[in-house]
Amino acid sequence: MHDVNFHHQHELDQYGFLGCCKDCRRSLEIIKPHIMAFAERIKQYDDEALRAMSPDDLYRLFLLLDDLAHMDAGEHLAALILDEPDIRGVLPVIRDYYNTFFSIHEVHLAERLFAPGNPWETFKSFPLYPRYEALMKNQMEANGIKAGTRMAFIGCGPVPSSLIILNHLAGIRSVGLDISENAVDLSQRVIRCFGLEDQIEIVQGDETLLANLDWDVVLVAAMADPKARIFQNLRRILQEKGRRDSLVVFRTYTGMRAILHVPVSPAETEGFRIVNTFLPMGRVNNTIVVAKLDD
Incomplete structure (x- = not known):
C-alpha cells in the first residue's frame, strides 16, 4: 500500500500543482479524480474490515486521505473543490471513514500502551x-x-x-x-x-x-x-x-x-x-x- 501512496502523491506532483494558482478550475480538474478515487476505495471497507486491518495497513490507508487534506490549496480553491457537486456527494463517506480511523487507531494505541515497557517510549x-x-x-x-x-x-x-x-x-x-x-x-x-x-x-x-x-x-x-x-x-x-x-x-x-x-x-x-x-x-x-x- 506504500507504493500506492507514493504513486498517488507523484501523480499530483507531475501536474505541477502548486496550491492556490491562477487557474483554479484546472486545479479542480486535477484534484477531483483523486478525491473520487479515494471515496470509491474506502467504500470497499466496512467497519468490520477496517478493524480487522493491521495498525500499519490502517495507517497507510489513512495517509492516502491525509495527502489530500494537506495539499497547499488556498481558501478559495479549497472551497471550490469541496463545494463541487460530485465531491460534496462523497464527503459524508470520507468523513465517516476519518472518524472510524481515529476510533480504531486510538484503541490500537491504548493496547500498545498497556503492554510491558515504558509508556512514553511507546507513545512517542x-x-x-x-x-x-x-x-x-x-x-x-x-x-x-x-x-x-x-x-x-x-x-x-x-x-x-x-x-x-x-x-x-x-x-x-x-x-x-x-x-x-x-x-x-x-x-x-x-x-x-x-x-x-x-x-x-x-x-x-x-x-x-x-x-x-x-x-x-x-x-x-x-x-x-x-x-x-x-x-x-x-x-x-x-x-x-x-x-x-x-x-x-x-x-x-x-x-x-x-x-x-x-x-x-x-x-x-x-x-x-x-x-x-x-x-x-x-x-x-x-x-x-x-x-x-x-x-
Missing part, C-alpha cells in the same frame, strides 16, 4: 505523536495556559493524548469527559499506565457534568458532537456560574482539511464571540479557535 513511537505534540504547543500558545490551570476536555476519547501531553509540557491538571463507557474505561487505564491519576481525572458523561466539576478552561474536541448542543449547554453553565470571561477553546477544520470533518459553523457557536484563531501548520489537522461568551 506512534506515527501521529509529533502531530499531537505540535497541536498541544499551538493550544498552549492559543490561550496562554500555564501550570496550575485545570482544563476540562469534552470528548477525550480512549487515549486522552492532549491531556497527557499538556501535563508533560506544562504540568496542566485536567478532567476528561467522554460519553462512551468503553472509551472512559480505556482512558482511565491509559492514565494509570502513565502514573497520572493525581493529575488527570476521566469521567463518563457529556458537557452538562461541567456544572459540578472543577475547571478553568474548556476544550472541545474536534469530533465531539453535536456541537450546537455542546455550546448551548456551555453557554448556560458559564452564565449560571457567572464566568463570562472563561475561555472555551474548540478545534475545527479549515481549508482542504475540511475534507476530513464538517467544520464548526457560526450557528453552532451562537452566543460566543471568537477571540482568536490559530491555523494549523505542517501535518496538524485542527484549527484552534478561542472563544468567550458574547457580551
Whole structure:
C-alpha cells in the first residue's frame, strides 16, 4: 500500500500543482479524480474490515486521505473543490471513514500502551505523536495556559493524548469527559499506565457534568458532537456560574482539511464571540479557535 501512496502523491506532483494558482478550475480538474478515487476505495471497507486491518495497513490507508487534506490549496480553491457537486456527494463517506480511523487507531494505541515497557517510549513511537505534540504547543500558545490551570476536555476519547501531553509540557491538571463507557474505561487505564491519576481525572458523561466539576478552561474536541448542543449547554453553565470571561477553546477544520470533518459553523457557536484563531501548520489537522461568551 506504500507504493500506492507514493504513486498517488507523484501523480499530483507531475501536474505541477502548486496550491492556490491562477487557474483554479484546472486545479479542480486535477484534484477531483483523486478525491473520487479515494471515496470509491474506502467504500470497499466496512467497519468490520477496517478493524480487522493491521495498525500499519490502517495507517497507510489513512495517509492516502491525509495527502489530500494537506495539499497547499488556498481558501478559495479549497472551497471550490469541496463545494463541487460530485465531491460534496462523497464527503459524508470520507468523513465517516476519518472518524472510524481515529476510533480504531486510538484503541490500537491504548493496547500498545498497556503492554510491558515504558509508556512514553511507546507513545512517542506512534506515527501521529509529533502531530499531537505540535497541536498541544499551538493550544498552549492559543490561550496562554500555564501550570496550575485545570482544563476540562469534552470528548477525550480512549487515549486522552492532549491531556497527557499538556501535563508533560506544562504540568496542566485536567478532567476528561467522554460519553462512551468503553472509551472512559480505556482512558482511565491509559492514565494509570502513565502514573497520572493525581493529575488527570476521566469521567463518563457529556458537557452538562461541567456544572459540578472543577475547571478553568474548556476544550472541545474536534469530533465531539453535536456541537450546537455542546455550546448551548456551555453557554448556560458559564452564565449560571457567572464566568463570562472563561475561555472555551474548540478545534475545527479549515481549508482542504475540511475534507476530513464538517467544520464548526457560526450557528453552532451562537452566543460566543471568537477571540482568536490559530491555523494549523505542517501535518496538524485542527484549527484552534478561542472563544468567550458574547457580551
